[in-house]
Amino acid sequence: MSENKAMKTAESTQVQARPEQEISLRPPVDIYEDASGITLKADLPGVSKDRLSVQVEGNNLTIEAQAVIDMPEGMEPLYADVTATKFRRSFSLSNELETDKIQAEMKDGVLSLHLPKRAELQPRKIQVQ
Amino acid sequence: MFNYLTGFDRDLFEQFDRMRREMDALFGDLGTPLGIRSSTAGSFPAINIGVSPKQVDIYVFAAGLDPASLDISLQQNLLSIAGERKVEVPEGTQVYRRERFNGSFRRVITLPEDVDPDQVSANYRDGVLHITVQRREERQPRKIEVK
Numbered sequence: 001m002s003e004n005k006a007m008k009t010a011e012s013t014q015v016q017a018r019p020e021q022e023i024s025l026r027p028p029v030d031i032y033e034d035a036s037g038i039t040l041k042a043d044l045p046g047v048s049k050d051r052l053s054v055q056v057e058g059n060n061l062t063i064e065a066q067a068v069i070d071m072p073e074g075m076e077p078l079y080a081d082v083t084a085t086k087f088r089r090s091f092s093l094s095n096e097l098e099t100d101k102i103q104a105e106m107k108d109g110v111l112s113l114h115l116p117k118r119a120e121l122q123p124r125k126i127q128v129q
Numbered sequence: 130m131f132n133y134l135t136g137f138d139r140d141l142f143e144q145f146d147r148m149r150r151e152m153d154a155l156f157g158d159l160g161t162p163l164g165i166r167s168s169t170a171g172s173f174p175a176i177n178i179g180v181s182p183k184q185v186d187i188y189v190f191a192a193g194l195d196p197a198s199l200d201i202s203l204q205q206n207l208l209s210i211a212g213e214r215k216v217e218v219p220e221g222t223q224v225y226r227r228e229r230f231n232g233s234f235r236r237v238i239t240l241p242e243d244v245d246p247d248q249v250s251a252n253y254r255d256g257v258l259h260i261t262v263q264r265r266e267e268r269q270p271r272k273i274e275v276k
Contacts (some may be wrong), residue, residue, distance in 0.1 A: 023144075028229045031226040033223045034219065045191060046256060047255060052266065059226075067168050073181070076180055076181065081177060082177055082188075083148060099184040110193035
């Protein structure tokens with residue numbers, strides 16, 4: 001019985017002693033492609049437009065966001081599914097996407113990105129004379 | 130075409146798993162047993178509950194919802210949140226990833242017993258449904274005079 005207790009105390013000290021890591025959540029995404037380009041939708045609940053950053057560096061697309069929830073003073077947590085408020089996810093893009101023509105829209109916590117393909121690479125119908 | 134870099138980010142489900150393991154390690158059998166109505170960690174939508182002396186705040190993390198389609202009800206201290214999150218993918222597209230939850234959901238939460246079901250307010254902003262329930266005033270202990 002006392003052994004059990006000792007083990008439990010040891011485990012709890014371990015958990016508390018762990019250094020504060022900057023934990024980021026990986027938002028779930030839907031990605032699909034049509035003739036005009038690629039569409040990406042990400043769930044970022046609690047994020048407004050001004051707390052969102054979408055950046056392209058070389059061929060890497062990075063989405064970073066900070067969720068903000070208003071909490072009354074003196075609130076104690078009772079139950080928490082979500083323990084971090086930072087979101088981060090990156091993707092590696094291919095050359096056929098026009099990275100400077102990316103369109104982004106943010107509504108109700110859903111980020112919609114449209115990455116168009118370069119105009120000359122879009123499928124073009126060939127007329128048969 | 131879309132290869133993602135494996136970063137040191139934590140996956141949302143890994144978060145839930147980790148939290149559950151830590152909770153078990155810290156509380157084990159010493160804490161109060163899980164509510165019989167509680168759902169597995171990791172179900173959609175994620176919920177956080179906070180208490181303060183005068184109110185209880187519930188945060189439901191569900192992006193892209195139509196607030197009119199939500200069915201929120203409070204019976205005594207049992208809060209039930211049900212709704213549907215439709216994810217539409219246009220016809221004729223090639224789908225590479227479908228990670229976002231699509232479908233109907235229902236979560237039932239047991240709140241502290243002193244909540245007042247007549248004083249509930251809810252608002253939906255940026256994908257977070259914030260429900261506030263006021264707590265009943267503590268009844269004053271009655272003084273008993275000894276004659």
